[in-house]
Amino acid sequence: MKVAVVGATGMVGEVMLQLLAERNFPVTELIPVASEKSVGKQIEFMGKSYAVVGLQTAVDLKPEIAIFSAGGQTSLDWAPKFAEVGTTVIDNSSAWRMDPTKKLVVPEINASTLTKEDKIIANPNCSTIQMVMVLAPLHQKYGIKRVVVSTYQSITGTGVKAVKQLENEYAGIQGEMAYPYPIHRNAIPQCDVFEENGYTKEEMKLVRETQKIMNDKTIAVTATAIRIPVVGGHSESVNIQFANDFDVTEVRTILHHTPGVVVQDNIDTKTYPMPIYAHGKDDVFVGRIRRDESQPNTLNMWIVADNLRKGAATNTIQIAEYLVANNLV
Numbered sequence: 001m002k003v004a005v006v007g008a009t010g011m012v013g014e015v016m017l018q019l020l021a022e023r024n025f026p027v028t029e030l031i032p033v034a035s036e037k038s039v040g041k042q043i044e045f046m047g048k049s050y051a052v053v054g055l056q057t058a059v060d061l062k063p064e065i066a067i068f069s070a071g072g073q074t075s076l077d078w079a080p081k082f083a084e085v086g087t088t089v090i091d092n093s094s095a096w097r098m099d100p101t102k103k104l105v106v107p108e109i110n111a112s113t114l115t116k117e118d119k120i121i122a123n124p125n126c127s128t129i130q131m132v133m134v135l136a137p138l139h140q141k142y143g144i145k146r147v148v149v150s151t152y153q154s155i156t157g158t159g160v161k162a163v164k165q166l167e168n169e170y171a172g173i174q175g176e177m178a179y180p181y182p183i184h185r186n187a188i189p190q191c192d193v194f195e196e197n198g199y200t201k202e203e204m205k206l207v208r209e210t211q212k213i214m215n216d217k218t219i220a221v222t223a224t225a226i227r228i229p230v231v232g233g234h235s236e237s238v239n240i241q242f243a244n245d246f247d248v249t250e251v252r253t254i255l256h257h258t259p260g261v262v263v264q265d266n267i268d269t270k271t272y273p274m275p276i277y278a279h280g281k282d283d284v285f286v287g288r289i290r291r292d293e294s295q296p297n298t299l300n301m302w303i304v305a306d307n308l309r310k311g312a313a314t315n316t317i318q319i320a321e322y323l324v325a326n327n328l329v
């Protein structure tokens with residue numbers, strides 16, 4: 001199968017290539033795609049060397065699948081061009097996520113909605129994916145009324161420039177700034193730009209995408225997204241108000257049996273998820289599961305996942321694997 005990776009030289013693109021190889025995805029020909037300045041650069045993949053090509057060259061090669069992680073404008077401009085030649089696009093940017101004609105997919109939750117006609121498929125935002133992986137089975141069991149989430153997001157979500165800023169700050173070097181403020185020894189209460197309502201785009205993604213993936217606009221969500229100087233993954237403190245009461249032990253059992261979710265929850269042994277240990281793994285880790293004693297039918301928990309893997313590349317490739325396994329490409 002011819003597979004194009006658009007944004008092959010970026011942080012997510014590199015993880016995608018690593019995962020395509022790790023998961024033995026049936027790639028017969030890789031088409032690494034990047035900006036014009038990278039055209040011709042050699043990419044090593046599964047023992048073979050491939051030259052990076054430009055977008056039009058990649059379209060002309062008519063890959064079966066094109067995995068995008070190259071920013072919203074590139075997706076808006078080029079995903080339709082790939083789709084026109086029969087390619088199925090799985091896009092990591094926010095460009096198509098809220099388009100009513102496009103599917104927003106976390107395979108464990110709603111891959112079954114996919115059909116051969118879906119030629120542009122949106123991969124949700126990283127902080128949304130890890131949260132809905134836990135919310136979905138609990139919503140099915142108890143009915144979710146409202147979610148209050150605070151995120152503690154890795155600088156890798158911003159990209160290479162942010163990682164470099166932190167390294168410079170460690171070294172006491174004044175370099176290019178990915179953020180308006182120092183990130184070393186700091187917490188910045190802004191991920192992405194602010195919208196009219198005073199919330200950031202990142203916070204509103206958690207609201208809008210959650211409702212779309214779970215196909216339920218009655219689920220009320222409010223979010224605060226914070227950037228912190230870690231690299232292993234995003235962490236989230238999540239407070240969930242259910243329509244019905246629950247049993248905490250039963251909640252743990254439900255999550256324990258949820259594919260892609262790992263419960264790490266034992267305060268006696270100080271067992272709980274942390275980004276330093278989630279780094280490089282594909283699962284979503286959940287712990288600190290406890291009743292919110294301030295109001296009925298409400299639960300607190302802590303959710304951690306590697307934002308570059310399940311939050312982006314892994315979820316994208318799991319969608320591609322679903323398409324192949326169900327003869328949808």
Ligand code: 2RA
Binds near residue numbers: 127153157192202307
């Ligand atoms: C972030 N979720 O962490 C966004 C985009 N990757 O910045």
